[in-house]
Amino acid sequence: MFDYKKMFDLTGRTALVVGAGSGIGQASAIALGAFGANVICADLNLDACHDTLKYIADQGGHGAALAIDMRASVSIAEALDPIPQIDILVSTPSINVRKPMLRITDEEFDKVMALNMKGTFMLMRYVAAGMATRKRGSIIVFSSIRGDVVEPGQGIYAATKSGVRQMVKALASELGGSGVRANCIAPGVVETPLTAQIQNQPEWYNAYAAKGALGRWAQPEEMTGAVVYLASDASSYVTGTVVYVDGGWMAQDGRFTPPL
Numbered sequence: 001m002f003d004y005k006k007m008f009d010l011t012g013r014t015a016l017v018v019g020a021g022s023g024i025g026q027a028s029a030i031a032l033g034a035f036g037a038n039v040i041c042a043d044l045n046l047d048a049c050h051d052t053l054k055y056i057a058d059q060g061g062h063g064a065a066l067a068i069d070m071r072a073s074v075s076i077a078e079a080l081d082p083i084p085q086i087d088i089l090v091s092t093p094s095i096n097v098r099k100p101m102l103r104i105t106d107e108e109f110d111k112v113m114a115l116n117m118k119g120t121f122m123l124m125r126y127v128a129a130g131m132a133t134r135k136r137g138s139i140i141v142f143s144s145i146r147g148d149v150v151e152p153g154q155g156i157y158a159a160t161k162s163g164v165r166q167m168v169k170a171l172a173s174e175l176g177g178s179g180v181r182a183n184c185i186a187p188g189v190v191e192t193p194l195t196a197q198i199q200n201q202p203e204w205y206n207a208y209a210a211k212g213a214l215g216r217w218a219q220p221e222e223m224t225g226a227v228v229y230l231a232s233d234a235s236s237y238v239t240g241t242v243v244y245v246d247g248g249w250m251a252q253d254g255r256f257t258p259p260l
């Protein structure tokens, strides 16, 4: 008989979380550890990974810390070659240069692409190859509501958040027969270092809070239900899709509440 209570159990699985040093990646690593996974915490910032490991241990979990630079395939291979098996990949690192399209320089364009698009691609390519060989794996990449809707100053970031969805769909399509699933999560607005510039400006912060149906920002922990779901057998028939964790941002217009 199907064991419903084991659907979210990650015991015996190894999860690689790249971006585990901050924000959503850190919360994801802690959550995966709490559900039993052995969590490899990887980030440019190795010290921050060690902090995350302590939080994982506080929740009864276990894992390891690893320095990695997602922008270099050599760094990816050096960091990950010694790991015999990765069952779950969570990829969060991304940057945003908030500038109008007409003022974005070639260098700024390349910088955002190098991490958000090419880095995500190279990381997925490496990890998915091993998963396909072992005929098991779940890949989770962080997109954004900006993959659907933009505002001034989000052009290149938004393009990458849309672009990673298409890469993830292609991977899902190519590796479905090999038992590998690949999905994106699209957050709304989450209080992390990435959004510090907005959080520091009350008008901007409050406008974003009011846009979604829930009328507030999210905490990083609120992203992790979707991460554990997509990582686990609870989502065994889910691939090539986008899970929105956006507090209703995409559902409502949000400009005005009519007097009813």
Ligand SMILES: NC(=O)c1ccc[n+]([C@@H]2O[C@H](COP(=O)([O-])OP(=O)(O)OC[C@H]3O[C@@H](n4cnc5c(N)ncnc54)[C@H](O)[C@@H]3O)[C@@H](O)[C@H]2O)c1
Residues within 6 Å of the ligand: 018, 019, 020, 021, 022, 023, 024, 025, 042, 043, 044, 045, 048, 068, 069, 070, 071, 091, 092, 093, 094, 115, 119, 142, 143, 144, 145, 186, 187, 188, 189, 190, 191, 192, 193, 194, 195
């Ligand atoms: N915070 C939000 O409101 C929000 C909204 C929508 C989507 N997202 C998406 O969620 C994801 C996570 O965002 P966050 O807010 O947790 O970001 P964050 O800035 O808090 O964390 C990013 C982490 O990635 C690491 N990193 C940066 N460059 C790296 C590299 N080259 N190699 C390895 N690690 C590197 C950083 O050291 C940091 O620990 C991003 O993809 C972002 O686009 C966030």
